[in-house]
Amino acid sequence: MKRWNGWGDDSINVGLPEDGIRFLKEITGEPTPPEKATRDITYEEALRLVGPSRLEGMPGVDTSAEARLWHARGQSLPDWLSLRQGIGLDFPDAVAFPESEEDVRRLLTLAAEKNAVVMIYGGGTSVVGHINRPKGDRAVLVLDLSRMNRLLHFDPVSRLARFQAGVAGPDVERQLAPHGMMLGHFPQSYEYSTLGGWVAARSSGQQSLYYGRIEDQFAGGRVITADAEINLPLHPASAAGPDLRQVLLGSEGRMGVITEVTVRARPIPEAEEFHGVFFPDWKRAEAFARAAVQNRLPLSMMRLSSARETFVTLSLAGHASLIKWMERYLALRGVGEGKCLLIVGFTGTKAHVSHTKKITMHLASKYNGVSLGQKLGSAWKKNRFRGPYMRNSLWEMGWAVDTLETAVPWDKVTDGVSRIEEALQKAAMDEAGERLLVYTHLSHLYGSGSAIYTTYVFRAQATPEKTLQLWKRMKDAASRAIVEMGGTISHQHGVGRDHSPYLPAEKGEVGMKWLESMIKTADPKGLFDTGNLTQR
């Protein structure tokens, strides 16, 4: 079953190979597992922390300790520390599971009567504090939309599929498949995150190069506000003033409840392949990736790892001997120390895949790229949603891991990668004398720039408070570096509470006023006043 205090299903454990652990220790030093430091609290202990509910007796809501604990936190590192070690843990007052728009309306009315804050909950996978209990004295009602998960209508001519917004990734695909169609939105949280959540937080999937970001997939839908409804029409395009879909995209639960989402579906492709291509160094790898996307090669994904991430990937992969032989082969092809791994995906008809593969490999060879075929690509595909599971195993061994991301124009990409990594390392050293394992890849590539995705692993500190403090310093340092280089504070995770202090830097004064006025217009009484986006 689903872990209450970690990622994913507790029957799934993604371990680290021995050499991986050895390698990690060499970099960060010997960690101290939780039971030797502060042990994790048990489920029963956590339940005992749940206090009385201020919404006791509200009809049609669940005020049980279980429901409130299960909806207490997302998946950010501070969320983990709260759940694992019980620090600063607080809880919503009640959880409701609406099954229809009528339910939603009724619950909003009840919440308004009690002056409760309504917090909308999709898959609970936020990593930036979207779904934590808001500050302040108002009671908090969580709307868990997981029961609003049906495909309501599919129009095969326009290829438009209308879903209830609470539908999770796999259920989107399961319901489109009988029509021979799919959506193809694959964030790493895919197995749990929901369509409505993707829209509310401007999600982007691993194959957005082919299937588009949620902005491209979101054709229209319906939103229920405190006292009105918003119907977003399904125009393929329009010049009729500002695009209001783009206001709901990224609204993060501040403007109303997204109850229906119509998406642009795609046919299930005939063929798909993922290949691993190595480049001798970052310079050539980055130049190839940029050329590929700027030349509009019709790929379905690119993921370009820095030299360090490539090294880490190979070190943590296990199969040491296999990799040794692989590296011998690459060395003979002039690809050695400092090599960078690109995973590239091809999706479409068989003819399209083979044609695109040909022109892609032809271009790659100009940058001394060497393809190892599908072995590493298939491994990536197999594990594409497994990354977060590693957090569980690392935690057991005494390591904390977090990721952060941004997007910048191409002329800032290479420098940006170093700046972010250095900011994290310096903060860790200054704050706690800790050495990090930090590495980066380009996760989403565009003609004018790229997303930068950085992972950092560090030792849990003697106390959870110290670990949290260390994380805060690193996260703040990296966020400042991102803002200073003119990057966006989030390319795919959203703003929530953790990023909201940095939002004004990119939205500007008028932009923030716009945001506040849009929120005020849709939600004059502050029913959805969670503090996401604007810190209120």
Add this chain to the structure above:
Amino acid sequence: MKRWNGWGDDSINVGLPEDGIRFLKEITGEPTPPEKATRDITYEEALRLVGPSRLEGMPGVDTSAEARLWHARGQSLPDWLSLRQGIGLDFPDAVAFPESEEDVRRLLTLAAEKNAVVMIYGGGTSVVGHINRPKGDRAVLVLDLSRMNRLLHFDPVSRLARFQAGVAGPDVERQLAPHGMMLGHFPQSYEYSTLGGWVAARSSGQQSLYYGRIEDQFAGGRVITADAEINLPLHPASAAGPDLRQVLLGSEGRMGVITEVTVRARPIPEAEEFHGVFFPDWKRAEAFARAAVQNRLPLSMMRLSSARETFVTLSLAGHASLIKWMERYLALRGVGEGKCLLIVGFTGTKAHVSHTKKITMHLASKYNGVSLGQKLGSAWKKNRFRGPYMRNSLWEMGWAVDTLETAVPWDKVTDGVSRIEEALQKAAMDEAGERLLVYTHLSHLYGSGSAIYTTYVFRAQATPEKTLQLWKRMKDAASRAIVEMGGTISHQHGVGRDHSPYLPAEKGEVGMKWLESMIKTADPKGLFDTGNLTQR
């Protein structure tokens, strides 16, 4: 030189062949040329209509009758009637030609002191009343941005080009060409309309399938509001809340002066071809076009004419004998009465063009499409910006012509075409017993739907007032038909004043409140209160 009361350069005249005129007369009946009905007013007569300026003596502005006449109207049919026959003609009080952001700021301050309304003017090509003198007693200052037309910076790595917003289409391309780059934004107004105007009105070019709509090309920029500045960052993508670029896109001069626009440039393609393909009937033609765009064939444009538009195109083309032979050939290939012409474009490397052409023609053959090669395609390219010139010649002969457009999902396209054409015909018959020449093409195609572009030609009435009244009835009937079928009131022309009554139907109550609050936030004192978008 540029016509003061019609389209384009007065050295360019696009006439109609004899058979074209005969054909037109057969449908609408014999027209009455202006000089026999109410003759057009002369330039001198028009100048005499210009009254005293309420901004006399404002420093750095032009209050001459010439400047005010030249900035009095756009290119809509009512605008034509005003300029050609002097009905309801009114004028702004002054025109300023800022050359820098400092100029803009200074002018905004001066306007605010005089409580004047500031109307931003790009190329003056609006067809929906954007740039007509606003209702009300306030003085009106026109900001003509045509002198802010320079490329300020080009970043070859990110392929981002920062322009002053007043730059006209040809000057955009002229300044990018030395870098081997281009933008490729080709609305029919391309020769006069400006980059800032495209952003403000959400323009779309004839090759948007390849180069993207302005929403895709607009990476960021700067806006000067009454008392602040908005800087839109150049993130390739972002999940940091609502996308504020999408608020400026379509803002139609209500939120501030767009002074800088950074666009995503593309390399000048190695090869480009436009081909004419005929299909036996609309059903198969529409099915092919939809399949082509839904299968994502990497085309650079498609323009699909209805059977009637195809017939008209061939009738007005001249070269009667050439066309007769063409039709004999098509008949042998099973393409006769009711045939539909598709113009399809291929752009990119030579290899890409030949590959795409092959797969496109292969798909077309499945729908019994017959290609006539580049003859008709090249003719389309040659005349792609000439359409509006035809209005001049038609007017001289006593015909008025107007166009309107929308976009709907694919399941509504075919029915939508008929509904719009019938609404126009019925209104013309009911109002004035007139028979129209009306025809339609699909101008911009998307996976989930298509734009519908309808042209209608009718006889000028005995008096300009009657002609205007007839037009109003037809425009209103078509607009209601569009709204009733759930189409957008504009796919590419914007809202202005003419469409603003129909905007609430698609934006909804909350949507309109959002719009008003965004305008109020950016422009609290109503400096830009022209009545575009919201009717105030």
